[in-house]
Amino acid sequence: MSRSLAYEPRYALNAICPYFTMFPLEYPLRVLRKHKVDSPVVMDPFCGRGTTLFAARALGLASRGIDSSPIAVAIARAKLCIVQPERAVRLARHYIENIEPVQLPESEFFRAAFTPAVLRAVCAIREGLLGATNGSDSAVLLRAAMLGCLHGPTNKTPGTQAYFSNQMPRTFSSKPDYSVRYWKSKGLKAPETNVVEVLRRKLMRLDESSPPSGVTPTRAVLGDSRSPSSLPVANRDFSVVVTSPPYYGMRTYVEDQWLRNWFLGGPDFVDYGKSEQLEHAGKDVFAKSLGLVWKNMASTKADSLDMYIRFGIIPSAKADAKALMLASLEESGVRWKMVHTRPAETAASGKRQADHMVAGSTAALEYDFHVRRI
Secondary structure, eight states, rough: OOOGGSSSGGGGOOOOOOTOOOTTHHHHHHHHHTTTGGOOEEETTTTTHHHHHHHHHHHTTOEEEEOOOHHHHHHHHHSSSOOOOOHHHHHHHHHHHHHOSOOOOOSSHHHHHHHHHHHHHHHHEEEEEOOSSSSSSSHHHHHHHHOOOOOBBBOOOOTOOOOOOSBBOOOOOOOOOHHHHHHHOOOOOOOOOOOOHHHHHHHTTSSOOSTTTTOOGGGGEESSSSSSGSGGGGOOOOEEEEOOOOOOOOOTTTTHHHHHHHHHTOSOOOOOOOOOOOOSSHHHHHHHHHHHHHHHTTTTTSSEEEEEEEEEEOGGGGHHHHHHHHHHHHHHOEEEEEEEEEEEETTTTTTOOOOOOOOOOOOOOEEEEEEEOO
């Protein structure tokens, strides 16, 4: 099996923050290489952690993205920023040295997840970034790096710690009560680590580079891709869409990232019912909800529109992914030509997922669709 692009140094920026259900970089790169000669603007209405945006950047193409998750948008924006690692490290040190945080969580989870020194440093950077008003590229990069380092597996080798927390998965935030029970049962303690040095190790792996001309982090937008208001006329310049909608049956994207959401200003506990993804109250409702996204994408002013969609279902949903996708396209009210449909690799294929504290499950079945606006 070929080595995943996720491990190549030139693609390190794309791996700045692992994200649950992320799709592999190979997919958007393969698609966009076919269109590169036309220099299209690329759109991803479910941009997640910005893999499509990064693929476009790697090929010198302009891109846009929309997502309803603030965690996703914070990570995606880093894929569109000017990369200057040393400035981001200096900014982190400045916050730690000059901010005495006023909000230090006191729950049992936070006391067990981080040492006092680490929690203070994390909170200082958190409050510094929350108070930042200039939206600098250094702040964008630091924010994404902090989200990536906030939790993950511990490393027993001194000087190589990559995460701030006690033992946790790196792609999602395990729930507080479960985490505390797990740590107690295993006798695990939060690692003594230097926040700035952890950040330095992550950031110094990145190539200093700039995105294509005219592309800035603000092109990744927090919004609802079903709504025309998320796509003002000035942004309707794209001719290629590459995206992967939320799995049918997956309803807790923000809740499953609750600790990262806290870092971005959310509550220091799991607040259910905050995900504003597609409606999941039945296949017909889901198809109609997704159809609104395709209708919105079809409003682009470009002469042509090709959409490449990787779509899957969680096994427990017991639905036909192909039939559901076709129903959503029909619900859009737009005339589409189906260019091809083929099985994709499973969501688990080729990934080194953190196996700590994760129950076994069957990977989702996914398909790749290419449709063209007629």
